Amino acid sequence: MTMEHNPHPREIEDAARFRAYLLGTPRLYADGDPVPPGRIARRRAWEILVWFLLNPGKPAMAEALADQLWPDDHPERVASSFHVSLHALRRALEPGLGRREESAFIRRHSNRIYSFDPAGQWWTDVSDLEQVHRAGHASERAGDMACAHFYYRRVAGYVAQGTLLDGEAGDWLTPYRRRYRQMCQQSLTRLMILEARQGSEHDLLESAYLTLKIDRYNQLATTVIVESNLRDGRAPAAAERLAKYCRALRADLGVAVPDEIAELALRVQAA
The missing domain is CATH 1.10.10.10 (Winged helix-like DNA-binding domain superfamily/Winged helix DNA-binding domain)
Known part of the structure; x- marks a missing residue:
């Protein structure tokens, strides 16, 4: 066969x-x-x-x-x-x-x-992005975490390349850029969750910083970086990162700081 x-x-x-x-x-x-x-x-x-x-x-x-x-x-x-x-x-x-x-x-x-x-x-990178995004989620649903990690990591590589037609103007491009950004946000969030479970700290940090390139309000990515700062004994860096995040939530989105972030802020203050 x-x-x-x-x-x-x-x-x-x-x-x-x-x-x-x-x-x-x-x-x-x-x-x-x-x-x-x-x-x-x-x-x-x-x-x-x-x-x-x-x-x-x-x-x-x-x-x-x-x-x-x-x-x-x-x-x-x-x-x-x-x-x-x-x-x-x-x-x-x-x-x-x-x-x-x-x-x-x-x-x-x-x-x-x-x-x-x-x-x-x-072949286009945007069609490949769509395919590996779907393949990552399908692999995760099937319980194949190794394949899911592989496909999500390919999405991360596309985030590193930049936005769709970086630097080119045209309002007609906006919905496409939004769509691809949402795909990348979803895949990177799942990637961070998988890497946190695996204990891959360096890969996890890489994914967190990439996520903030396209989603500065991402709570998980911010938490990953702040937690890493605390483990490294860099409380001032953790405090600065967290304060910047909280200001952005209030000023840009008009939303209250989540309870999890407030609890993390108390840990940073005590460090």
Whole structure:
């Protein structure tokens, strides 16, 4: 009986013809080589590609997509601008494509509706983030804590890369950034819980600091760092960290300090 092969995430990444890294500073690779920024010279062509990669298989009408990407553009110009940019994107991704040949990835449907089909040739870090996030939770539910730790740790690696398209503007990116941040928050919280049970103090501290990069109000991460300061005899550092956290809760969120944090503050004062 042949056992089913579940490929390692790196194996899937390595096998892809196109690889797009959208977390942190964006990078694009084709056939193992970096795609120079000038290859997709039109800014709007790049933005269309990003939308496609964030929404694989999702159909969108040209006018609606253009309005989402460039809401301040003149309505009479936006449609023509979209089609010019889409043509530039097709030529950049598939330079050998004939004039009337269909793109292997960009699907044209009726009524100016388009979608993007990765066709098994594209890999993106954001799609991998979604998959390892789900795999981590599924592994934990199945009781496979070693696998859960592995997948959550991969999520942590993506947190270290930075936010989605770091430094790029565009209100349309906000819901995607929020979604990926929530995934990372959930996975890192579970990772800290697993590492606390395992007694992996260095890994636990690493996860706590990463968590605070994306969620400065995270109670568990703050507690982990303060407890570590206390164990190391660094009561002033613990007090400063805790005071900063409590101020942020009151000033930014308008919420009271949780009882657990108040009890921890008493321990810090007594140290």
